[in-house]
Amino acid sequence: MISATTYQAASVVAPTIENHFIEQLATARLSSNQQVAPLPSAYVIEKVIDVAFWASLRREEGHVIKISLAYLSPEQTRLPVVFQQRLPLTPAILTKLAPGVERPGIHIGVWEEDGELYIWGTTRSIPSLSFVVDVSEPGLLVIKHRRLDGFGKYANVAVLKGDQVKLIDENSAALEDCPAFLTSLLGAEKPFTDVSANILIQLAVSMRAHKRGGSLLVVPAASEAWQASIIKPLLYAVEPSFSGLADLVKNKETEKAKGTWQETLKREVDALAGLTAIDGATIINDNYNLLAFGAKIGRAAGSKPVDELIVTEPIIGDTEKQLHPAQNGGTRHLSAAQFVHDQRDALGLVASQDGRFTIFSWSPCKQMVHAHLIDTLLL
Template sequence: MDSCIFPVDSVFIDALRRAVGPAPGDTPADRAQALLADAAQLAQLCSDCFWASLEQEEGRQVRGAIALCSPSASLLARSFTRPVPVSVKNLVELLTASPRSPLAVHGGAEGLEVWGIVDSEPEGGTRLRIAGNGKLLASRAGQVLALMHQGEVSIPVASDEASLAQLVARTLGMERALEQHANVPGRLIRIVSTMIRHGHGGSLVLTLPEDDSWRSAVSFRFCFDEASARVLYDSVRNFETMADEAKRGYDDLVSGRTGCDSLITLRERFEAVSFLRGLSESLFRRIGELGLVDGAVVMDMELRLYGFGAKLLYGPEEFDVATLDAVTGRLRKHVPLAELGGMRHQSAARFVNANRACDVFVASQDGRLSMFTWADVLQGVAVVQHLEHFLWEQQEG
């Protein structure tokens, strides 16, 4: 059996080459560029990654990323004294040893090699990610280029967080909500990606700050007092304020509006900004870890955290929902609740049906991520599925 399952003219390979490949007649600058220009080598690498995704090492499924880069372009990497030839066996062992930091691979006349482990990738780098059993993704500069899942290749209609938000807003008639809360999705990704990483899954309920009607439909096991509920909210606001002040100080120094005696003050401001950024990132992750307890995490769009371990209350009504595939853009109407999955998904749909100002993110134990929302244009609950494919960078922390 031929181990190369990707034809050289596959749309998956074509998506990789069109994103960064050199123009016809150009000489590749390094062996990574040579790999991206060589459809046969790319096809073999993608095939090896696919077969590796089906393997297990010490009872664990293989996960991880491949960075297509050469040593001359990498910012920080640990190089092997002797490069390791790319093979399914070698990929399984190396990805098991380095599930977080990408393996560095390049090609060329000498063949495909893993030359090291990358700790800081080149800006705008190209990647392959083994994201599950038989699931392979290609990305460039954080934008998803192509997805192979269950033997089918899809080219996403949205490629990054911004275009995905536009797709959801346009399809479900939520343009106004996007304008009001445009910065929310990126922040929530940090929370739900933590829920995916810890393997237990979880639900995150989002409410509107000015609407308390949801409270009668939520029974908290653990509820925060008002001061504690504002910790993340205050941390993010302080970070944003300090970052703006530091930027203004830098602009004033560069333009000559302030003297060099302001340099120490400016450095102190940037140190404070760095501290607050780290604090906020840590708080986002800790909120995601609250999903380890059965029950939902509840917060509002302004990042006030109300509690966790919450039971969602709803009626026994049966209804259909609409589903939007975040990768293909396909919209299905009149989907029965039973087709959504387990109780966590069905509970989220029922809760949103009864509390239409709320949204719910549900992370499954197998790594799937869905968003449940009320769509006025459809007059029903809409479920945006396969959002996990857009957590590309965040899932690594």
């Protein structure tokens, strides 16, 4: 066990993260009778982050390590793999364990006794609101927790990259122009009872995962006005529209009854998100029918070029900026901003090759395009 914290960011963020879990757990105990996770103290948070950070900078047989640590005892999980002997929580031990636990969904179990933290084993099952530290890449840690409803992507609390600290600002969800699925990502509501929010979040995560960059346009099913902003001919138009994901949403109760909902949803989402890697934009309607991919965006006849947009990021301390679209990203970003400027009932989702992810929506309050930077929420 390391006795002194040497990663300064861990000391800085620990009290704030502790307060987050105090509030979340108190609310959960009032509103739900399900089992929730133990409260991590600032000491525990600081030490786990410190050890995870130094482990992230190591390599095991030349490979970068990717691990997830969860704070809970073996008694608070189902079917844990419990080691006969406790292991000390050190960067060296985490590095040795990493090759066997790097698959998604596996957590290294960490617990405390008499002021000492130790590794007791691994688990795939953790209680709601469990304190989790993901080592995503060297020097990059994501602090998150399992959602109260237990379904969907974990809610991010903070992202630490070297000396850069980003604390998620859940109050961003109070913005009048905040898109519904951004509100869901921020954990401001029980998001995954909202199927549409769930699907858009999974599409965003899948788009980001293929690391080729891409654009997804979401247009209203009841209108064809979006075609005025697409250059013709549309080489990869889909006629009739492909309804694999749409049909799954319509029949979700049947799939859930069969126990295949999540698996089938992931397959359909990944197939659709994969099309965004093709040059040009993928277009779906708000019923999730695939309309086209590889589409080239053009300025609608009679429309003015978009010359300014609002840029915000849902982290504490962020201030709203007004920028020219060219200052916010490359060609994909500029074309998606123009599309939303012309088609104000549409959404534009843009993934960059470097992992940046932006939602473009129209702001009725500001009467301009709003760019929401959300890559910190998708890690």
